[in-house]
Amino acid sequence: MPTVFENLSDGFYTSFFEPDPEKRRTAIEFWIKSAVPVLQAAIEDDLRLYLEWVLKDTWSSEGWKSRATKFSGEYQRNKSKSLFIDTYRLYLDISLRPHDKKYKDVIIGALTPEIRANTLSMVKYAMPVDVLKEKKKDILEVKSSMEEDDDDAAEDKHSSNDDRSDSMNPNNDSYEAAMDNHSDQMNPNNDAYWSSRGR
Numbered sequence: 001m002p003t004v005f006e007n008l009s010d011g012f013y014t015s016f017f018e019p020d021p022e023k024r025r026t027a028i029e030f031w032i033k034s035a036v037p038v039l040q041a042a043i044e045d046d047l048r049l050y051l052e053w054v055l056k057d058t059w060s061s062e063g064w065k066s067r068a069t070k071f072s073g074e075y076q077r078n079k080s081k082s083l084f085i086d087t088y089r090l091y092l093d094i095s096l097r098p099h100d101k102k103y104k105d106v107i108i109g110a111l112t113p114e115i116r117a118n119t120l121s122m123v124k125y126a127m128p129v130d131v132l133k134e135k136k137k138d139i140l141e142v143k144s145s146m147e148e149d150d151d152d153a154a155e156d157k158h159s160s161n162d163d164r165s166d167s168m169n170p171n172n173d174s175y176e177a178a179m180d181n182h183s184d185q186m187n188p189n190n191d192a193y194w195s196s197r198g199r
Contacts, residue, residue, distance in 0.1 A: 003042055004099070007109030008035050010119040012096075017119075017126035042108055043092070 011034070015027035057063040075087040099105065 003046055003108060004105040005035075005038065005042070005108050006111035007115055008038060009096070010111060010115050011035070014119050014122045017122040019126045038109065039094070 008031075011031050012028075015024065015031045018024040018027050058067045071084050073084050074081050075084045077087070
């Protein structure tokens with residue numbers, strides 16, 4: 001289940017759209033320093049969620065032996081073979097990519113209208129007027145879409161924290177879906193593996 005950082009995303013764009021190169025460099029450096037603690041906190045949760053899936057069924061002697069046999073074996077892709085432990089390595093991917101509707105994102109720092117307005121004002125500040133005229137319709141559509149999302153969220157009253165809690169509770173249906181999704185994203189033979197890495 002991908003983790004999306006809404007406020008950090010807009011913070012990056014706000015920094016990026018600073019036209020002055022020196023101010024932009026300073027703004028991006030400031031953004032990096034403010035983003036790191038948020039990312040660090042999320043990494044622990046994501047790592048625990050992933051390890052919960054990896055270690056599932058390994059607490060019994062038979063489950064552990066089965067997984068140990070797999071981990072100590074060979075992995076074959078195309079015509080090349082290598083040890084499983086040399087092929088499957090722990091990765092951390094941070095990327096800008098579009099939302100894939102087939103996955104339920106874990107949202108950290110839900111985007112507020114104020115933050116979005118600030119980002120859009122930086123875009124307006126940085127971009128030539130003629131480019132903005134062409135893009136104005138797109139920007140208005142994005143704003144409209146955000147307002148619809150806000151309306152849907154208000155009707156739903158099921159926060160992103162509730163979603164995260166559900167997906168980490170083994171007694172909840174969302175848990176199995178999250179584990180399946182996570183499994184797909186960690187399997188190089190599955191399309192979700194590559195799309196979750198922005199490829």
